[in-house]
Amino acid sequence: MHTVSNKAHNDIMVLINTALLQKLSVLNGVFETLIELIHFPPHSEARQKASRGPWNHSSTMGFVLTSLFNESPMHVFLFSMVVLVYILAIAGNAAMVLLTWADTRLHTPMYFLLSQLSFLDIFFTSVTVPKMIVAFLFGWTGISFGGCGAQMFFFMFLGAAECILLALMAYDRYVAICNPLRYPVLMSHQVCLLMVMASWLGGSLNASIQTSLTLQFPYCGSRKIAHFFCEVPSLLMLACADTEVYEQVLFVTGVVVLLVPIAFITTSYVLILAAVLQMHSVEGRRKALATCSSHLTVVNLFYGPLVYTYMLPASYHSPGQDDVVSVFYTVLTPLLNPVIYSLRNKEVAGAIKKVTGKCGVSRNA
Structure with a gap:
């Protein structure tokens, strides 16, 4: 016992x-x-670095996007304004496409290219804004790795295609003013189609290179993108690898997609200005300057923010400034493009009056 x-x-x-x-x-x-x-506080950089564990597309993890707005009354008002501008941008660009198709007076190379610009703007703004709206209304700020790659691809694709198309539209204005007798040959329907195809192919090539190179990096424990959509500079900040070489490649791509078209546009307009100054007709000068000023305004509104985002060093950037600049060229510019062309061109204004007149007649009938 x-x-x-x-x-x-x-x-x-x-x-x-x-x-x-x-x-x-x-x-x-x-x-x-x-x-x-x-x-190491939970949100400190040291803690994020200490907790980083590489992951990539083979992982089920995704990213978390920063919401552009919070729940304050002022931000609710700003969100409402962005939604309104987005709806107006879609409606304005869709109207421009329909006007160009419906009115025979707009069946010219200039307005054909303008309709393609509006077509690109419809999808360009739709790549980012709907996701931003859903994130604010329902709190769905998460995005999968594949979804982030798809958003980045279409954003780069449509943005680069629009850059190339704007440069080709400058060539159209150059031919119309400096070589008006050869305009029907140099800007035939086949040439216009080739221009559009070149812009789409150039945009897809740029997007394929940028997206594939960006997504090949291993990404770390911190999955929060300091931006309201997947853009290359913001995504590279999460890579746990040396991205210096790739940033140099990104700069070279920016030179090809942004600075080369800007140089082409500048050269075209220098030649146009020289030709305009030699005109004896005041009415001819006024008309030439009116069509050129519309295009130049659109070029400045679109290229300026993109040069800031992709050409300036990272030390010049901050998340707040990047958000404001991105909103400008993803929301405001697509709205302003059809407005600028409709206000500055009598043909577009005449087509709008014609269509609204027909609608009024049909309603009265």
Whole structure:
């Protein structure tokens, strides 16, 4: 009996010691966590670096986008304005496409290219704004790795295609003013189609290169993108690899897609200005300058923010400034393009009056 009681006593002591060791290990883990939180706050850069674990497209993890607006009354008002501008941009560009198709007076190379610009703007603004709206209304700020890649691809594709198309539209104005007798040959329907195809192919090539190179990097524990959509500069900040070489490639691509078209546009308009100054007709000068000023305004509105985003060094950027600039060329510019062309061109204004007149007649009938 004494032997059995000693054995039972020993078993009880072993169980007690085991339980105490487990409790001590738990408390030790808690103290280590508290010490880590004191030295590395949850949102600090040091803690993010310490907790980074590489992951990529093979992982089920995605990204988290920063919402552009919060729940304050002022932000609700700004959100409502963005939604209104987005709806007006879609309606304005769709109207421009329909007007060009419906009115025979607009069946010219200039307005054909303008309709293609409006067509690109419809999809360009729709790549980012609907996701932003859903994130604000329902809190769905997450985006999968594949969804982020798709958004980045179509944004780069449509943006580069629009850059190329704007440069080709400058060539159209150059031919119309400097070589008016050869305009039907140099700007035939086949040439216009080739211009549109060149812009689409150039945009797809640019997007394929940029997206594939960006997504090949391993990304780390911090999945929060400091932007309201997946844009290359913001995504590169999460890469846990040296991106210096790729940033140089991105700069070279920016030179090809942005600065080369800007140089082409500048050269075209220098030649146009020289030709306009030689005109003897005041009416001819006024008309030439009116059509050119519309295109130049659109070029400045579109290229300016893109040069800031993709050509300036990272030290010149901040998340707040990048958000404002991105809103400008993803929301405001697509709205302003049809407005600028409709206000500056009598043909477009005449087509709008013609269509509205027909609608009024049909309603009265």
